[in-house]
Amino acid sequence: MAGLSLKHIYKVYPNGTKAVSDFNMEIADKEFIVFVGPSGCGKSTTLRMIAGLEDISAGELTIGENVVNDMEPKDRDIAMVFQNYALYPHMTVFENIAFGLRLRKLPKDEINRRVTEAAEILGITEYLSKKPKEMSGGQRQRVSLGRAIVREPKVMLLDEPLSNLDAKLRTQMRSEIAKLHAKLQTTFIYVTHDQIEAMTMGTRIVVMKDGFVQQIDTPKNLYDYPGNKFVAGFIGTPQMNFFEGTLLKKGDNVEINFEYSEAKVTVPYSMMYKAKPSYLDGKKKVYIGLRAEAVSVNPAVVKASKSVIKVRVSHKEELGNQTLIYGDINMQGDGYTESSTRIIINADVAVDFKSGDIIDAALDINKVHLFDEESEVSILPRIPEYNYVDCTVKDGALSFLGVELKMPSAINCPDGKYDLLIPTDAITVKGKDADITVVANENINGVNLLSFELGGRRMFAVTDEEVKKGKAKIAIDWKKISILSADGTVVEAMPSVMTFEGRLLKEKVVEEVTEKDKTKKKKVIKFFLEISGYKTACPDKIADKLITAIGVKHAFGEKLLFECGPYDLKIAEEGISAEAAETADYGREKFAVLKVGENTVYAYTEAQVSGSVNLLPEVDKLSIIQADKHIRIV
Numbered sequence: 001m002a003g004l005s006l007k008h009i010y011k012v013y014p015n016g017t018k019a020v021s022d023f024n025m026e027i028a029d030k031e032f033i034v035f036v037g038p039s040g041c042g043k044s045t046t047l048r049m050i051a052g053l054e055d056i057s058a059g060e061l062t063i064g065e066n067v068v069n070d071m072e073p074k075d076r077d078i079a080m081v082f083q084n085y086a087l088y089p090h091m092t093v094f095e096n097i098a099f100g101l102r103l104r105k106l107p108k109d110e111i112n113r114r115v116t117e118a119a120e121i122l123g124i125t126e127y128l129s130k131k132p133k134e135m136s137g138g139q140r141q142r143v144s145l146g147r148a149i150v151r152e153p154k155v156m157l158l159d160e161p162l163s164n165l166d167a168k169l170r171t172q173m174r175s176e177i178a179k180l181h182a183k184l185q186t187t188f189i190y191v192t193h194d195q196i197e198a199m200t201m202g203t204r205i206v207v208m209k210d211g212f213v214q215q216i217d218t219p220k221n222l223y224d225y226p227g228n229k230f231v232a233g234f235i236g237t238p239q240m241n242f243f244e245g246t247l248l249k250k251g252d253n254v255e256i257n258f259e260y261s262e263a264k265v266t267v268p269y270s271m272m273y274k275a276k277p278s279y280l281d282g283k284k285k286v287y288i289g290l291r292a293e294a295v296s297v298n299p300a301v302v303k304a305s306k307s308v309i310k311v312r313v314s315h316k317e318e319l320g321n322q323t324l325i326y327g328d329i330n331m332q333g334d335g336y337t338e339s340s341t342r343i344i345i346n347a348d349v350a351v352d353f354k355s356g357d358i359i360d361a362a363l364d365i366n367k368v369h370l371f372d373e374e375s376e377v378s379i380l381p382r383i384p385e386y387n388y389v390d391c392t393v394k395d396g397a398l399s400f401l402g403v404e405l406k407m408p409s410a411i412n413c414p415d416g417k418y419d420l421l422i423p424t425d426a427i428t429v430k431g432k433d434a435d436i437t438v439v440a441n442e443n444i445n446g447v448n449l450l451s452f453e454l455g456g457r458r459m460f461a462v463t464d465e466e467v468k469k470g471k472a473k474i475a476i477d478w479k480k481i482s483i484l485s486a487d488g489t490v491v492e493a494m495p496s497v498m499t500f501e502g503r504l505l506k507e508k509v510v511e512e513v514t515e516k517d518k519t520k521k522k523k524v525i526k527f528f529l530e531i532s533g534y535k536t537a538c539p540d541k542i543a544d545k546l547i548t549a550i551g552v553k554h555a556f557g558e559k560l561l562f563e564c565g566p567y568d569l570k571i572a573e574e575g576i577s578a579e580a581a582e583t584a585d586y587g588r589e590k591f592a593v594l595k596v597g598e599n600t601v602y603a604y605t606e607a608q609v610s611g612s613v614n615l616l617p618e619v620d621k622l623s624i625i626q627a628d629k630h631i632r633i634v
């Protein structure tokens, strides 16, 4: 039994294919995790890296307490089940299951006990003396599961184990594997391209596309809160309907207009609190997502609804327990081809529509999903990044929502009216910048999202813990806010990451070494980092990671990017040469603003600094990125 930790895991195959990019996840002991996504998205590669069948190009993999990057598969305490059973045809079922245990030279009694027990759990006791060829596909897959179980692994890895089975058997085996997981109380990681398999089995699901994790969440949350259009379309059958459209704020309401159609519905603005105001201008294009069951043709529902649209029916699919109606919200549309006006409706009542009928359909507006047309990311994220409010700047004071605050000198903004962006992580519930009323706390995957009222507006903050409902006071972190005018950014948030260019160096150094009471000179290889012209010793651990990830041939000389925060840079005797330009005073904190070549860099300091100085980075806190391939190695 063990948890796993995957930190910045990458896989680049020798031919240059980047199969997995920056995979990050903490898996708790006993979880049932499913990796799902279309063919080629990198799910098997990730599983094979966990198994040790594939080298990890960069990143750190921990199973239980141990970093296992360099550990042989046999030492990782994992067991793997494959799609193609991989049974030995000349051995009996018993021998197949016992094979690994015999190799490990377990006592005969122990082998007998484990094999018998596994066969019982899997219901294959009566086949133990048979050969695999006398068994069906489902039974053979049970044998290969048995072979994994008897090893009593800390983690079970399953790579599309049901793909070779027919539909009925797959459904049956699905519940058997779920039962097996409950019984064994072991961590399971399961790979499939089948979203139904993923949804029915996983405690959490990782949706992948093109080597990138799209979303990690419970089945229900993936369905209810897809973070982007890809996840929204991938999870659920029939596929979510997507329309193009625009949003226009009118007082307390927002009008959703469907493109290429007369369809239009109105929703309360309160539903859009989390959306960036620029989406509500009636011009910016969005994708409107509606699942088939969020549209109703039930006459009673249509009658009671204020969100009714016209649909021209094309055909229907009778599925026995449900009827899918295909149609188009464009009266010229054909309803057959997938388009930005085609609609599929899950009819919950008996219907008697004919092709060409024009019918009324009611939209459940609480179930509308909205995505940015370019990035395809949800414009109503569960945890919003910013609060967007109007503000006024006059005589060094910033006013918004009835609050007036004297601006610290680092915020340099001419008088005028602007948009203010306050990140949700820039608000803390202490201090005395503003009086708020706490409305709600929502735990979203371990993060507390606080909703509060300020000057009649709903706002959000990400906090460490729940805050009691009612009156409270907040402080705003000035260095994180931005002020925007129609022409662009007037005040930019202080960057949280500083970037330097450099590389890894190796040098032969002559050292005096003492061996057996004799001191002699010896040549040793030492590693150094060159960071923006500053040379410093490179800890062996970091050099190892760089050489493993880049390859010994190219590691020295390869362009690297070093990243760190403003608190990880000290003004010191030695370090990166920099010119101090000014001090950014954010009230509670001060930062030196420095020029390193063309770049502007911020470093936390209590002192006033000027002229030429040296910036010493904390080597242990640096992130190191292979610049050309965008791989975070450290």
Ligand code: ADP
Pocket (backbone or CB within 6 Å): 013, 014, 015, 017, 018, 019, 037, 038, 039, 040, 041, 042, 043, 044, 045, 046
């Ligand atoms: P999935 O399991 O999601 O179908 P894989 O992890 O098998 O995807 O593959 C991810 C990507 O890596 C694909 O583009 C695939 O072609 C590529 N790939 C897989 N194995 C190798 C290999 N041995 N050499 C080069 N490219 C590979």
